Amino acid sequence: MRARTLFAIALVAAVVPLQAQRAGGPPAGPPRTVAPIDLTGYWVSIVSMDWRWRMVTPAKGDYAGVPMNAASKTVADAWDPAKDEAAGEQCKSYGAPAIMSVPGRLHITWQDDSTLKIETDAGQQTRLLQFGPVPPVKPPRSWQGMSAAQWQMSAPGLPLMLRPQERAADVPPPAAVRGGTLKVTTTNLRDGYLRKNGVPYSAEAVLTEYYDLTKQGNDTLLTVTTIVDDPTYLRTRRLIAYPFKKEANGDKWDPTPCSARW
Amino acid sequence: MRRLFSLALLCSLAGAAPAVAQTDLSGWWARQSQNDNGYASEPVDLIGIPVNADGRAKALSYNIASLSATERQCQMYPPWYILYGPFPLQIIAEQDPVTQKLMAYRITGWGDRGEQMVWMDGRPRPSPNAPHTHGGFSTGTWEGTSLKVVTTHFKMGDMKRHRAFSSDRATMTYTLTRHDDIITVTGILDDPVYLAEPFVLTEIFQRSNDTNGFPLTPCEPIEELPMLHENPALVPHYLPGKNPFINEMTQKRGIPLEAVLGGPETIYPEYRKKLKDTYKAPAKCVDSCGGPPAPRGGGPGQGGQGAAPPAGRGGPPPAGRGAPPPQ
Amino acid sequence: MRRPTTSWKTTATAGAALLALLSGAVGWPDGAAAQQQAARGGADADGLDVQKLRDDVYLIAGAGSNIVAQVGPIGVILVDSGTTEAAPGVLAAIRRLTGLPVRYIINTSMDRDHVGGNDLLTASGLSILPGAVVAGAGLSDSLVSNAGKASVLAHENVQTRMSEATGAAAYPFALWPTKTFAFHAYSMYLNGEGYQVVHQPAAHTDGDVIVALRRSDVIATGDLIDTTRFPMIDVARGGSLQGLLDALNRLMDMTIYNLPIQWNDDRTLLVPGHGRVYDKLDLLEYRDAITVVRDRVADLIKEGKNLQQVKAANPALGYRSEYGTDRGEWTTDKFVETIFAELSKKPGPAAARVN
Numbered sequence: 001m002r003a004r005t006l007f008a009i010a011l012v013a014a015v016v017p018l019q020a021q022r023a024g025g026p027p028a029g030p031p032r033t034v035a036p037i038d039l040t041g042y043w044v045s046i047v048s049m050d051w052r053w054r055m056v057t058p059a060k061g062d063y064a065g066v067p068m069n070a071a072s073k074t075v076a077d078a079w080d081p082a083k084d085e086a087a088g089e090q091c092k093s094y095g096a097p098a099i100m101s102v103p104g105r106l107h108i109t110w111q112d113d114s115t116l117k118i119e120t121d122a123g124q125q126t127r128l129l130q131f132g133p134v135p136p137v138k139p140p141r142s143w144q145g146m147s148a149a150q151w152q153m154s155a156p157g158l159p160l161m162l163r164p165q166e167r168a169a170d171v172p173p174p175a176a177v178r179g180g181t182l183k184v185t186t187t188n189l190r191d192g193y194l195r196k197n198g199v200p201y202s203a204e205a206v207l208t209e210y211y212d213l214t215k216q217g218n219d220t221l222l223t224v225t226t227i228v229d230d231p232t233y234l235r236t237r238r239l240i241a242y243p244f245k246k247e248a249n250g251d252k253w254d255p256t257p258c259s260a261r262w
Numbered sequence: 263m264r265r266l267f268s269l270a271l272l273c274s275l276a277g278a279a280p281a282v283a284q285t286d287l288s289g290w291w292a293r294q295s296q297n298d299n300g301y302a303s304e305p306v307d308l309i310g311i312p313v314n315a316d317g318r319a320k321a322l323s324y325n326i327a328s329l330s331a332t333e334r335q336c337q338m339y340p341p342w343y344i345l346y347g348p349f350p351l352q353i354i355a356e357q358d359p360v361t362q363k364l365m366a367y368r369i370t371g372w373g374d375r376g377e378q379m380v381w382m383d384g385r386p387r388p389s390p391n392a393p394h395t396h397g398g399f400s401t402g403t404w405e406g407t408s409l410k411v412v413t414t415h416f417k418m419g420d421m422k423r424h425r426a427f428s429s430d431r432a433t434m435t436y437t438l439t440r441h442d443d444i445i446t447v448t449g450i451l452d453d454p455v456y457l458a459e460p461f462v463l464t465e466i467f468q469r470s471n472d473t474n475g476f477p478l479t480p481c482e483p484i485e486e487l488p489m490l491h492e493n494p495a496l497v498p499h500y501l502p503g504k505n506p507f508i509n510e511m512t513q514k515r516g517i518p519l520e521a522v523l524g525g526p527e528t529i530y531p532e533y534r535k536k537l538k539d540t541y542k543a544p545a546k547c548v549d550s551c552g553g554p555p556a557p558r559g560g561g562p563g564q565g566g567q568g569a570a571p572p573a574g575r576g577g578p579p580p581a582g583r584g585a586p587p588p589q
Numbered sequence: 590m591r592r593p594t595t596s597w598k599t600t601a602t603a604g605a606a607l608l609a610l611l612s613g614a615v616g617w618p619d620g621a622a623a624q625q626q627a628a629r630g631g632a633d634a635d636g637l638d639v640q641k642l643r644d645d646v647y648l649i650a651g652a653g654s655n656i657v658a659q660v661g662p663i664g665v666i667l668v669d670s671g672t673t674e675a676a677p678g679v680l681a682a683i684r685r686l687t688g689l690p691v692r693y694i695i696n697t698s699m700d701r702d703h704v705g706g707n708d709l710l711t712a713s714g715l716s717i718l719p720g721a722v723v724a725g726a727g728l729s730d731s732l733v734s735n736a737g738k739a740s741v742l743a744h745e746n747v748q749t750r751m752s753e754a755t756g757a758a759a760y761p762f763a764l765w766p767t768k769t770f771a772f773h774a775y776s777m778y779l780n781g782e783g784y785q786v787v788h789q790p791a792a793h794t795d796g797d798v799i800v801a802l803r804r805s806d807v808i809a810t811g812d813l814i815d816t817t818r819f820p821m822i823d824v825a826r827g828g829s830l831q832g833l834l835d836a837l838n839r840l841m842d843m844t845i846y847n848l849p850i851q852w853n854d855d856r857t858l859l860v861p862g863h864g865r866v867y868d869k870l871d872l873l874e875y876r877d878a879i880t881v882v883r884d885r886v887a888d889l890i891k892e893g894k895n896l897q898q899v900k901a902a903n904p905a906l907g908y909r910s911e912y913g914t915d916r917g918e919w920t921t922d923k924f925v926e927t928i929f930a931e932l933s934k935k936p937g938p939a940a941a942r943v944n
Contacts, residue, residue, distance in 0.1 A: 036406065046462050047529045049297045051310035052515060055528075056537055059515070059544040064552030065296050073554050103531035122531065152441075154285065154406045179406010181441065210441045212408065216450050216460065223439075223464055225446045235554065239294045241446045241464035252532070262538060319907030323881060333870045336851045377852070389638050391650045393858055393866040396851050418874055429911055430871065455910040482849045495838050497880040501888050502902070 030113035031131035036153050036180030037213045039116065042253065043106040043222050043244035050240070054101050057196045057262055065240075066199050072233035079198025081260035091258035094123035095143040095192035097207045097228045100242045105253055106222075116149060116182075123258045129184050138188055141203055145189040152210075153180040182211040194228065194238065196262075202232035220246040285407055287367065287438055291351040291445055291467035299346040299463050302423045303550050304514065305507035308524030311426050317456030318523055321426050322505045327498035330487035339374045339481060340419030341398050341434050345449040345463040349374070350470065353438075367402060367409070374481040380411050388415055394430055408439040421451060421461060426524070429455035443469040458526040514549060516542050635678030639686070640866070642858050643805040645781075647686060648866060652679050653702035657809045657860050659802060661780030664689040664715065668800045668809040668860075669697055670706030679706055680713055690715040693779060695786060696743040696766060697811025697862065698797050699750045699826070707741050708763035714739030717779070735767050744788050745769040746796035750826055789813065789836035793820060795827025797836065801843060808843060809860045814875060816864025818914045819882075819905070819924040822931075830883060830931045837876040844869040878908040886928045896929050 047055050050065065060079060068076070084092055094102060104122025111117040116129040129149035138146065186207040194201050210225040221243055228238035308321055329335055339347070354368040356379075370377035380402040388399055398416025402409050413434040421428040432453035439446050444466055451461040490496055500506075511522045518540040521528050632638045638650040642657075649656040652671025656679060659666045665687060671679050683691065691714030696704050716734040743766035751760040776785045783803035788796075793812045800809040812821060813836045822828040840859065846869035847856035859867040867875070885904035894902065905913055905921050913921035 045531055047531070048310040048312075048462050049299060049464065051521075051529075052298070052517060055521070055534060056517065056541045057543055059547040061551050061553075062547035064301075064550055065298060066552065067296065068552075068554045070554050070557070103534055105531065152407070154404075179408065181407055181439065183441070210439075210446065212437070212439050212446065212448070214408070214410070214435075214437045214448050214450075215405075216435055216452075219460075221448065221450070221462065223437075223446060223448045225441060225444070225464075225466065227444075238296060239444065239466045239468070240296050241448070241466055243448060243462045243464055245462075254531075262534075314910070316907050316910045323907055328877070331873060332848060333846045333873050337870065389640055389650075391638050391640055391648060391655075391865045393642075393868055394871070395854055417870055431911075480850050480852070483851075494841060495834070495880070497877045497884070499877075499881050499884070501885060502904075502906070 031116075031149070031151060032110050032113040034151065036151055037182070037211075039108045039182060039211055039213070039222065040110065041108060042247040042250045043108065044247050044252070045103045045105070046221075046243045046245055047103050048243070050101065053195055053197075054103055060197055062197060063195075063199055066194060067234050067236045067238060068199065069233060069235045072200055075200040075233070076198045079193075084260040090260040091123055091125070091143050091192075092260065093193040093196040094120075094125050094258050095189060095201070096127060096145050096147070096186045097189070097201050097205055097226065097230075097238075098192065098194050099123065099125055099127070099144075100209075100224045100226055101195075101240070104256075105247070105250075106244060107250060107253065121253050121255045124255050129182075141188050141190045143190055143192060145186045145207070147184050147186040150183045151180055152183050179213075182209075184209040184211070196260075200233050201228060201230050204232055205230035222246065285404070285409075285440060286355075287353045287409060287440055287445065288355050289353060290470045290472075291353065292470035292472065293348060293350050294444075294466045294468055295348060297465070299465060300348055300423070301550070302425065304511040304522075305424070306505060306522060307422070307425050307511055309511070309517065309521055310529055311422060311461055311524040312457055312459045312526040312529055313426060313524045314456060314458040317426060317453075317458075318525070319502070320456065322508065322523075323499045323502070324424070324427070325498035325500055326424055327487055327490070330485075330490040330498075331494075332483040332485065335483035335486075336374065336396070336481035337418065338420045338423050340396065340416050340421075340428060341378060341400070341413045342419065342421050342428060342432075342449065342451055343374075344369075344436065344447065345465050346422060347374070351445075351467055374479075378413070380409075398434070405437070408437040410435065410437045421453075421456075427456060428453050431455050514544070516544050633682070635675075635681060637675070637678050637682050639682050642807055642860070642866065646802060646805045646807050648860055649679055649682055651675070653705065654700070654812075654862050655809075655860050655864075656706075657800070657802070657807065658683060658686065659780060659782050659805070660687045660689070661782060663717070663780050664692040666780050666782065666784070667691060667694045667710065669703040669811070669862075670694050670710050672702050673705035673708070676706035676709040680710060683710075691739045692717050693739055694741045695784065695798070695800050695809075696741060696747060697800060697809060697813075698794050699743070699747040699760070700794075700812060700862075701760075703811065703862065704741075704743075704747075704760070704764050707765075708761070711735075711738040711741060711767075716740060738767075740768055741766040742768045742770070742775065742786065744796045744798055745771040746794070746827065750794070750796060787839075789832065789839065791827055791829040791832030792836040793828050793833060794823045799836070799840065799843070806845065806856075807858045807860060808840065810840060810862065812862035813837065813840065814859065814861035814864075814867060814872065816861055816867070816875075816912075818917070818919055819908075819912050819921055820879065821919045822924070822927045824927060824930075830879075830928050834876070834879060834883070837872065837879070840872055841869070841876065844872060846870060875912070878912055882908065882925070883928055883932070886925065887932050890929070890932055896926065899929055900925055 052058060053062065053065070061077070063073070063076060084090060099120055102120070102122045104120050107119045109117050111128065114131040118127040118129065119125070125144060127144045127147060129147045131149045134148055189203055189205055191203045192201055193199060206229045208227040212223045214221045214223065223241050223243050225241040228234065306322065308318065313321065344351070352370045354370065355364055356366045356368055357363065358365050364382045366382055367380040368377050369380060378397045378400055380400040382402050385401065392415060394415045394417045396417055398413045400411050400413040402411045416432070418430050419428055420426065428451060432451055434449065434451050436447055436449040447465045447467065449463045451457065485491055509519065511517055512519050518537065521537065527533055632651055636651050640648040640650065642648055645660045647658045647660070649658055652675035654669055654671055656671050657668040665683055670676065691710050694707060694710060716737050716739060718734045718740070748766050748769050751765050754760055772788070774785065774787045776783070782805060785801040785803055787799045787801070789799055797811055797813060799813065802808070813833065815821065820833055822830055822833055844857040844859060847853050856868050859872055861867055882905050886899055889899045889902055889904065900922060904925060909921055915921060
């Protein structure tokens with residue numbers, strides 16, 4: 001028994017530095033400290049895609065773009081916002097798999113060194129992205145579920161085959177830009193809607209997201225790639241990426257409650 | 263004990279420490295197209311596009327019969343087509359044969375247009391006086407885990423097929439970021455001629471081994487509407503206020519005309535306050551509604567894969583295959 | 590459009606291109622110098638941008654107007670000569686291309702920014718004419734050989750306009766053409782190149798010519814195309830909207846686009862009077878823009894609108910940002926006014942649109 005316990009402890013103690021060695025990147029430290037990109041601040045949706053399903057509540061039966069299955073259509077065809085209101089489920093279309101599609105603003109801050117907090121003004125939702133071990137006891141299912149976060153870093157040196165060829169000896173190569181991605185996996189959801197007109201996702205859905213930054217002139221863009229796996233209601237993965245633009249401050253922050261209709 | 267062991271395993275899986283992002287973009291990538299980037303049904307459709315007054319006027323004067331000029335028939339495929347076209351990507355790394363370093367990425371696999379060379383070697387851009395090409399001139403740089411590509415010197419074309427147009431002064435910037443088996447492309451089109459602010463679209467491509475799904479056939483112009491060839495000085499266009507399709511999207515989907523005509527105000531959340539008073543959803547969807555495919559042996563399906571219809575499907579008939587719409 | 594059933598693989602072409610690059614067959618400018626030139630928007634130290642269009646044909650931009658320079662066995666043939674002020678820089682740029690002399694200049698119109706370099710550049714050059722006259726013929730060698738200087742060809746109306754100008758508008762004699770033609774075209778083989786010089790009546794002016802370099806498939810258009818503003822219609826010097834449109838439609842006939850494979854860059858290149866090098870699709874857009882504005886003005890006139898009402902209706906909307914300007918001597922407003930004046934005199938052509 002003692003030997004096995006010692007072995008287990010050693011395994012736990014070895015995991016973290018082993019991870020760091022495998023990354024080949026900066027040594028593991030508090031996620032806030034080692035963050036390769038700065039996601040904090042205020043971000044506004046740019047609704048240039050899927051406008052007719054996001055800016056307005058689409059007509060009942062408008063399901064284009066979602067890889068629904070027959071079960072999903074049965075549920076969606078029965079959509080009744082009045083029932084959702086009566087059940088106190090106005091927030092059904094503001095769950096984690098859909099919240100990034102809702103036009104609004106994000107406010108991203110560090111709640112502590114290992115927890116990124118995302119607040120939305122549309123629907124007044126809060127998501128906590130936890131770095132580190134998954135808690136052994138799951139909380140009750142919720143619209144925002146449980147999110148496990150992980151930084152994905154760029155390696156300190158690109159593989160030789162991907163290093164750009166220099167053209168001329170007297171032209172210095174551009175400075176390497178440190179970067180990375182935030183990967184978030186969310187489970188433990190309540191069933192909700194991918195679209196406000198009742199296109200459903202189930203409680204067993206798994207949401208995977210990637211958060212990337214792009215600088216363009218004076219603007220910083222955040223792209224949130226969302227992948228919804230839901231064999232209950234989707235034939236294939238739902239894959240879509242939403243762009244946001246960084247704002248200087250929260251002057252336009254406009255909290256509005258959930259709505260089942262608008 | 264078992265619990266301790268499980269905890270150790272969970273630690274390794276939970277990613278307490280950062281992981282290495284993948285950067286190799288080479289390979290075949292199939293478009294997922296689960297957004298409406300390529301959607302094109304109603305002839306007047308500028309929703310979500312931050313056009314300026316010139317861009318709007320140009321769009322409203324557009325008559326698809328103008329495609330009968332053979333030189334225009336492939337103008338729908340500028341570099342921006344990567345964001346809204348239906349085709350996949352093939353990305354090939356071109357190595358220097360001596361140093362093995364990366365000289366360029368060749369992005370091909372698009373039907374209707376040729377490949378795009380993304381030069382990674384820091385070469386300068388052509389002169390502002392140089393002639394433009396369909397594919398333009400592209401340079402690439404690594405920004406962290408993303409490849410950032412800047413393309414200039416491309417010809418005028420469509421930024422939304424047959425609906426909105428980009429000029430020869432546009433700059434396209436796009437980043438390709440790999441996440442496991444997918445690539446997210448974020449595209450930014452900056453056009454001082456037709457846009458009030460940059461137009462941002464995204465698309466996702468997934469690793470694919472199905473090379474049979476990659477048509478490499480080029481766009482080949484042919485003669486279509488005879489009258490333009492009999493009188494080459496003819497220019498098909500709609501006079502201001504005379505576009506017969508301007509209300510189609512409003513009638514079909516209840517979207518107010520102001521929103522249909524695009525503009526920077528219409529792409530931000532604040533615009534929903536205006537829409538709340540002016541938008542009335544139709545009782546039900548009647549056209550291009552998507553949904554699951556019909557069961558085998560059953561009745562008519564309600565949509566293809568549930569994805570938005572490919573560009574052009576359901577759009578106005580090509581010139582020559584029906585009478586041009588009345589003025 | 591038709592899609593062939595067989596795929597057209599570009600690997601061989603791309604591979605050859607890559608090999609050409611690696612072997613230096615495509616000229617890469619020196620690293621640091623190229624970076625600096627790129628930072629200046631392509632201009633050299635004289636503010637000129639020299640672009641190689643074909644093996645022996647160059648664009649010299651930034652001299653007040655675009656100049657086409659063709660370098661061949663006997664020397665340099667120029668289409669236009671820029672401004673007087675830019676001429677020394679132009680000459681220096683030519684010297685960097687070749688030590689051979691300028692032999693001939695072809696002027697596309699009488700505009701000062703196109704003829705200003707005639708004096709310096711011809712004087713630095715060498716006549717193509719023998720300059721040896723039979724004794725007793727009554728002509729001096731100097732007269733026949735243009736005093737040993739390079740010749741200048743233009744349409745007769747150019748010389749007429751230049752000679753009529755007086756006072757502050759007068760043209761120095763040294764800028765005048767030394768050879769003119771009065772009718773439709775004057776074509777010649779010169780310097781290994783076929784020059785088709787075609788008069789376009791009553792267009793930008795009444796003295797415009799299109800200069801097509803047949804072997805190189807480059808066409809110098811003069812100010813029939815000006816990418817920096819709507820084309821100037823110089824009514825005082827015989828220009829007209831309809832003539833300009835006729836000229837653009839003729840250019841459409843003379844120009845070959847890169848069909849059937851549009852990523853193959855072989856095509857006719859058009860060098861406008863100002864701005865970047867065009868091809869046929871650019872020309873089509875340009876011509877269509879002018880035609881659309883014309884059609885809109887015509888429609889407003891038909892509705893009984895006066896000039897102020899026509900201008901208020903903004904008939905150039907959709908094209909103002911691309912082609913128009915509100916600064917300088919030729920604004921978008923002036924363009925609309927000129928169209929209005931011409932169309933008010935007589936109706937535009939019927940069925941100008943397909944709807």
